[in-house]
Amino acid sequence: MPLPTDIPRPTVKRLSLYLRTLDLAVADGRTTISSSTIARTFDFTDAQVRRDLACLGQAGRPGVGYSPASLATRIRAALSLDRAWNIAIVGTGKIGTALMGYPRFAGGGFKVLAAFDTNQERIGTTIFDVVIHPLSQLHEVILEAGIELAVLAVPADVAQSVAERLVEAGVKGILNFAPVQLQVNVPVQPIDLSRVLEQLAFEVSSTSPS
Amino acid sequence: MPLPTDIPRPTVKRLSLYLRTLDLAVADGRTTISSSTIARTFDFTDAQVRRDLACLGQAGRPGVGYSPASLATRIRAALSLDRAWNIAIVGTGKIGTALMGYPRFAGGGFKVLAAFDTNQERIGTTIFDVVIHPLSQLHEVILEAGIELAVLAVPADVAQSVAERLVEAGVKGILNFAPVQLQVNVPVQPIDLSRVLEQLAFEVSSTSPS
Known part of the structure; x- marks a missing residue:
């Protein structure tokens, strides 16, 4: 083929x-x-x-x-969706947690295998059967679980350094929810919700000038 | 100008x-x-x-x-961002709640003024100072608060009907998190997280063929 x-x-x-x-x-x-x-x-x-x-x-x-x-x-x-992709969620605040429960991630070949956080109260607990690991174990858990894609949902000021650690550990692509431009040598898909909202506001203004 | x-x-x-x-x-x-x-x-x-x-x-x-x-x-x-835009969040599950707390929505002229849900335990409570109203009061609350943009974060099977009610109540643009193609006569910005993930997977496959 x-x-x-x-x-x-x-x-x-x-x-x-x-x-x-x-x-x-x-x-x-x-x-x-x-x-x-x-x-x-x-x-x-x-x-x-x-x-x-x-x-x-x-x-x-x-x-x-x-x-x-x-x-x-x-x-x-x-689209290379005929195989499983192992995913990690980094940052288990509201966005990260929402993504762990996002129903479509369950099917379609995407498997959330690990999550990471620095919050001591969350570490060791599970969300939707996925264990939350301390960020300090990022490297070994990613290697061990064979994680290829990461969802980055951490605060903006630590996003770049966490992204670099992900790539070092072998992550091949990042879905980035942090509102910063990541400088890494793997594909990044940014999702900046405020930008999308700005585009919507612009479209509304141009279609209904009032 | x-x-x-x-x-x-x-x-x-x-x-x-x-x-x-x-x-x-x-x-x-x-x-x-x-x-x-x-x-x-x-x-x-x-x-x-x-x-x-x-x-x-x-x-x-x-x-x-x-x-x-x-x-x-x-x-x-x-970009019509030099004025305030009043926003409602419809559906206060994990994604909806995450958006109510999204820091950028606070600044930048976007003000979340109302939220809606059908869950009796959530109705009447507040998240980040925003009151959660019953979905049955959608029309009057949107009119009264002068809501122009809505974030639709409801289950797929009710998304179209809720979107229609939003437009009837005067909403001029919708940010759609439900994985359905809405048929309404106002601008819609869809955010389909699984599609973004699929694109990332494709990019990773094409840049690192292994």
Whole structure:
């Protein structure tokens, strides 16, 4: 199977969206789905969806459409979701705890195997069956559990140093909730909630000038 | 002042990033900042930063740079952040509660004025001084408090109907944490954490093929 590691990032985002629709179609017992049905769900054009799916080397059958199950399998393989990813949550404040309980993290190949905190009252306790370790044991626990991705939900002033320790311990990617720009040599996905809110405010202002 | 409501969305995202750097520069007591300093922080090109700032009709002084304070003011005006935005949090589970305590929401013109839930044990209590109202009072509380933006953090199966009630009550924009595509006629900013994680997994796979 040709591993399409050169899929453009916007296409990756859309494929990830299509996956939800396909999973729903499979759950509904449907055996075919057309590109226009997928397109309509997201207000995309039919051509756009077909172009994205062509990146996977996947062609629909004219007049019939795609098999949602096999298309979903193909997308999972392309997005490297056909294997398990071991995750650690670093910082078990409200955001960190919310993520430990986030239902989607349970399925979809993402497994939260460890959590870390500096708060003595939390250390040693479990949340959703995941043990909270002291931050001082970061290195050994990450190595031992084979953690590949980390969710960084620590205060801004320690985010960079904790991120460096994560990478040293072998973490290959970071989902960053701390409002700082991390300088590390692994992929980082930042989630800055105030930025998203700012964009929403801007959109509201430009669509309803009053 | 010409209100630049036609700023392209990618530019808006970058301006929002620059704002953080400018605020830090102001806090550090700096009176000038160059476009290349801003560019370096985000790995953008100098030309990119200058082009973005030109959208605001803001020119730097050659050899001197920009005033971080006045540039920040100009960006806030352009992004409609120079006024207060009243916010409601709908659903006070872990994610909703985390957002009520999110420090950045306190400053920056975003004020959380109300929260809603259906859980009888939470109704009537306060989190960070914000009262939790029963969902049945959504309409009157939103009208009365002049809520414009809502954070939707309810279970997926009720998200669409709650979103419709929010829009009916006058909400003009929604930050959506529920993993569903909302069909409403106001701007929606979706935050699907599992999608972000999927993108991270894909990036890790494509940068470190092993």
